[in-house]
Amino acid sequence: MSDLRVAVLGVGVMGADHVARLTTKISGARVAVVNDFVTEKAEQIAAGIDGCRAITDPLDAIADPDVDAVVLATPGPTHEKQLLACLEHGKPVLCEKPLTTDVATSLEVVKREAELGRRLIQVGFMRRFDHEYARLKALLDSGELGRALVLHCAHRNPAVPPYFDSAMIVRDSLVHEVDVTRFLFDEEITSIQIVKPAASPGAPEGLADPQIAIMRTASGRHVDVELFVTTGVAYEVRTEVVAEKGSAMIGLDVGLVRTRGDGTRGGQITPGFRERFGQAYDTEFQRWVDAVHRGSATGDFTDGPSAWDGYAAAAVCEAGVESLDSGLPVEVAMVDRATIAGA
Numbered sequence: 142m143s144d145l146r147v148a149v150l151g152v153g154v155m156g157a158d159h160v161a162r163l164t165t166k167i168s169g170a171r172v173a174v175v176n177d178f179v180t181e182k183a184e185q186i187a188a189g190i191d192g193c194r195a196i197t198d199p200l201d202a203i204a205d206p207d208v209d210a211v212v213l214a215t216p217g218p219t220h221e222k223q224l225l226a227c228l229e230h231g232k233p234v235l236c237e238k239p240l241t242t243d244v245a246t247s248l249e250v251v252k253r254e255a256e257l258g259r260r261l262i263q264v265g266f267m268r269r270f271d272h273e274y275a276r277l278k279a280l281l282d283s284g285e286l287g288r289a290l291v292l293h294c295a296h297r298n299p300a301v302p303p304y305f306d307s308a309m310i311v312r313d314s315l316v317h318e319v320d321v322t323r324f325l326f327d328e329e330i331t332s333i334q335i336v337k338p339a340a341s342p343g344a345p346e347g348l349a350d351p352q353i354a355i356m357r358t359a360s361g362r363h364v365d366v367e368l369f370v371t372t373g374v375a376y377e378v379r380t381e382v383v384a385e386k387g388s389a390m391i392g393l394d395v396g397l398v399r400t401r402g403d404g405t406r407g408g409q410i411t412p413g414f415r416e417r418f419g420q421a422y423d424t425e426f427q428r429w430v431d432a433v434h435r436g437s438a439t440g441d442f443t444d445g446p447s448a449w450d451g452y453a454a455a456a457v458c459e460a461g462v463e464s465l466d467s468g469l470p471v472e473v474a475m476v477d478r479a480t481i482a483g484a
């Protein structure tokens with residue numbers, strides 16, 4: 142089977158990583174085209190890869206006859222137009238989260254894909270591909286712990302860029318726990334409340350950090366998430382499920398070297414997202430490439446989070462931002478999936 146010719150749009154932090162990943166680690170694909178708003182950046186990256194071209198217009202890159210599939214690593218506000226172009230040209234696309242930046246356009250994308258009768262859009266919620274999350278999901282599905290009742294999560298970053306505001310803690314950070322909740326529990330989130338404790342003295346002026354998110358699922362399960370994005374320490378993502386017959390926790394020992402000789406134990410917490418989730422991105426991309434190769438036969442060019450998952454996450458985050466302002470629990474407004482044939 143010939144290599145999938147991939148166009149990567151947006152070669153900033155994530156896109157440049159994905160180009161390197163596709164070039165050095167993933168089999169069955171190569172980067173044929175790169176595009177970036179900053180043309181020189183794309184040209185520089187293309188020059189380092191055999192058979193790769195820089196194309197200035199993102200829509201031309203998607204339409205190019207020598208492009209089989211697309212990776213979107215552009216900023217969220219550009220996704221809607223680029224996703225619709227991928228659908229129009231029938232090109233499979235792995236879109237970094239978010240699907241789009243608002244609920245209405247996310248729903249429109251879901252509907253447009255459903256009309257095609259082929260699954261072309263995968264959203265980059267990569268935690269589903271992390272070995273620890275996959276094992277936790279398998280454990281829950283095995284029934285060994287009985288019914289899962291409660292999810293406790295912590296999401297801590299050492300620092301965030303200066304433009305990061307309080308709503309981005311919901312839309313860019315919490316969004317991952319939103320997807321994790323839906324993945325682990327296989328049901329929708331129906332309400333969300335954001336609680337704002339006293340801000341950390343280390344947080345920039347005006348940033349509500351930390352935040353506590355409290356969510357409830359359709360069957361009444363409870364989820365709480367501590368979000369703290371300016372810890373100054375390390376990148377810690379912990380997830381604990383409390384179930385009827387026991388509990389299970391992941392994210393505690395990643396990269397941890399236990400030392401007990403002097404009566405203490407300790408080690409290093411993963412310093413950044415690459416150390417914590419590098420494997421998850423690699424697995425996500427390999428499985429996506431494999432799914433696209435199978436797609437012509439199956440009609441499904443994805444293996445993972447769908448456009449619907451992107452829409453659901455947008456709906457929960459929208460309600461979360463409303464609660465961030467009011468402090469009150471907010472019901473999540475979503476359409477009934479059954480009303481969209483093929484979604």
Ligand SMILES: NC(=O)c1ccc[n+]([C@@H]2O[C@H](COP(=O)([O-])OP(=O)(O)OC[C@H]3O[C@@H](n4cnc5c(N)ncnc54)[C@H](O)[C@@H]3O)[C@@H](O)[C@H]2O)c1
Binds near residue numbers: 153217238267313
């Ligand atoms: N899955 C994850 O864990 C994760 C982590 C970080 C970011 N992201 C997502 O990845 C995407 C990119 O984030 P990033 O951190 O790499 O951002 P970034 O700012 O580092 O990179 C974005 C790049 O896109 C380029 N760009 C801007 N507008 C464009 C357009 N219209 N067409 C083509 N290129 C354009 C910019 O010049 C820049 O090089 C965002 O959607 C973000 O939410 C996902």
